[in-house]
Amino acid sequence: MINPHPGLPELEYVMPASLDEASKFLIEHTGEAKPFMGGTDCFVRLRDGAWNLKYLVNVKGLDGTNEIRFDPKNGLTIGAAVPMNKIVSHPDINKHYPLLTEAARTVASYQLRSRATIGGNICNASPAGDTIGACIVYGGKLNVHSIKGKRLEPLASFFKGPGKTVLEPGDIVTSISFPLPPPNHVGRYIKLGRNKISDLAIVGVTVLGYPDSNAKSGYTFKIALASVAPVPLVPLKAEQILADKPLNENIISEAAQAAMDSCTPIDDVRSSARYRKYMIRNLTRQALTDVWQKIKK
Amino acid sequence: MSFHRIILTVNGSTEQVDVPGNMTLLQMLREKLALTGTKNGCAAGECGACTVLMNGEPVNSCMVLAAECNGADIITIEGLARDGQLDVIQKTIIEQGGVQCGFCTPGMLISARALLNRNPHPKEEEIREALVGNLCRCTGYNRIVSAVKAAAEVQ
Ligand SMILES: Cc1cc2nc3c(=O)[nH]c(=O)nc-3n(C[C@H](O)[C@H](O)[C@H](O)COP(=O)(O)OP(=O)(O)OC[C@H]3O[C@@H](n4cnc5c(N)ncnc54)[C@H](O)[C@@H]3O)c2cc1C
Numbered sequence: 001m002i003n004p005h006p007g008l009p010e011l012e013y014v015m016p017a018s019l020d021e022a023s024k025f026l027i028e029h030t031g032e033a034k035p036f037m038g039g040t041d042c043f044v045r046l047r048d049g050a051w052n053l054k055y056l057v058n059v060k061g062l063d064g065t066n067e068i069r070f071d072p073k074n075g076l077t078i079g080a081a082v083p084m085n086k087i088v089s090h091p092d093i094n095k096h097y098p099l100l101t102e103a104a105r106t107v108a109s110y111q112l113r114s115r116a117t118i119g120g121n122i123c124n125a126s127p128a129g130d131t132i133g134a135c136i137v138y139g140g141k142l143n144v145h146s147i148k149g150k151r152l153e154p155l156a157s158f159f160k161g162p163g164k165t166v167l168e169p170g171d172i173v174t175s176i177s178f179p180l181p182p183p184n185h186v187g188r189y190i191k192l193g194r195n196k197i198s199d200l201a202i203v204g205v206t207v208l209g210y211p212d213s214n215a216k217s218g219y220t221f222k223i224a225l226a227s228v229a230p231v232p233l234v235p236l237k238a239e240q241i242l243a244d245k246p247l248n249e250n251i252i253s254e255a256a257q258a259a260m261d262s263c264t265p266i267d268d269v270r271s272s273a274r275y276r277k278y279m280i281r282n283l284t285r286q287a288l289t290d291v292w293q294k295i296k297k
Numbered sequence: 298m299s300f301h302r303i304i305l306t307v308n309g310s311t312e313q314v315d316v317p318g319n320m321t322l323l324q325m326l327r328e329k330l331a332l333t334g335t336k337n338g339c340a341a342g343e344c345g346a347c348t349v350l351m352n353g354e355p356v357n358s359c360m361v362l363a364a365e366c367n368g369a370d371i372i373t374i375e376g377l378a379r380d381g382q383l384d385v386i387q388k389t390i391i392e393q394g395g396v397q398c399g400f401c402t403p404g405m406l407i408s409a410r411a412l413l414n415r416n417p418h419p420k421e422e423e424i425r426e427a428l429v430g431n432l433c434r435c436t437g438y439n440r441i442v443s444a445v446k447a448a449a450e451v452q
Contacts, residue, residue, distance in 0.1 A: 006337040006347075006359055008362075010298060010319055012299060013318030013362055014318075038360075040342055043342075044342065056362075109431075110408065110412075110427050111356050111357050111408060112342050112357060112430060114356045115357070115361065197429050198430065
């Protein structure tokens, strides 16, 4: 039950001067401190009592976490603390990675998107996170700061369960880097909510497709599914079918069926598991068809 | 509990406030600065009754810590009128009858002002999308949307 008190439970606010200081503090206070950026997930958890913390450590604004950099040779890096509205309005992202724009604008409401960050969406590790699918299909990797140094974490192996990731105490995601997008790609994100906009996804389907002479079918499709498994799900079998078999309506239906078969959704307040499964089949078919219509020669 | 001294601008005047770490911007506005126009609805980022402008962008003030607001420029509903003149959106919401109980109105008008600032001539669909984070349980929204349309025509 959400406590409608305007404040948060008693805790200390910490604003470290550097990433190192932040990591050290988080390690010293493992279990009683968490990093935050927009706070839109953290504050809800603190208010409803799911979390009991002594410290909230503000890590936004440290060392490039607010920047967006696009380089036509190397690709895109988005600071973890960049809020959704900045992604939606960024010309390079709109031009080269339009699926990120499409996904970011489906998150919550305009005013929440002023605060909600892309790094927070990923680190929160909700299977429903709207931007995670786009980050996966564009091949995103997380830049992580820790006291042992910096490292890269590919998204494919980042999620371990609802709210669980490979991050250890003291690890701070500073940005997410993407390679150049595949030439002539087309993306589509279909989010099914209980209302047309602003609700969390009952299911979400992200599809990215492009002509690819290395694939037998002549095309590669990357797919990510939201809210149908403990982690954001990549239906590998469906992707394989689309790479191997000459594309037509029946093959797209076969791939959509394979996507449905790979899901293990739950019943919850937003939907039954059965409904989720069928909607994954239908919306995957729709997203694949939309993309296929645009990329086929 | 330790306090953080912050200096910020609220509706054009500089304020210095000492705030505990768990205090939200919403709480600071209402309880420290006595600006009770900004409403506490859900305290979960859903209803938008607490929406204010922070550095020109609308935010849910229940989802911002006061301690994060050092140096910020905040506009609340009390700051929309200038020199005794209502903002055009305040005038049109009255003319169109877009207020019933009034609890959502401050947040609604701040979101509408933010929309008109970034997009002076929004289409109906854009108005509805921009106000999706401001819940109203009385009006059915149509008169609010009409008020934003009317304001766009006048301004
Ligand atoms: C009303 C409402 C509606 C919402 N609707 C949607 C929606 O439609 N779609 C959607 O996807 N989400 C939605 N959300 C969830 C949330 O807004 C998003 O997940 C958001 O992107 C989280 O970003 P944040 O910066 O606010 O995260 P925070 O709350 O700051 O952090 C989220 C998690 O990440 C961790 N973390 C934060 N920064 C770092 C870092 N740098 N390194 C490591 N870990 C870190 C935190 O400890 C926490 O566990 C909604 C939330 C609310 C309150």
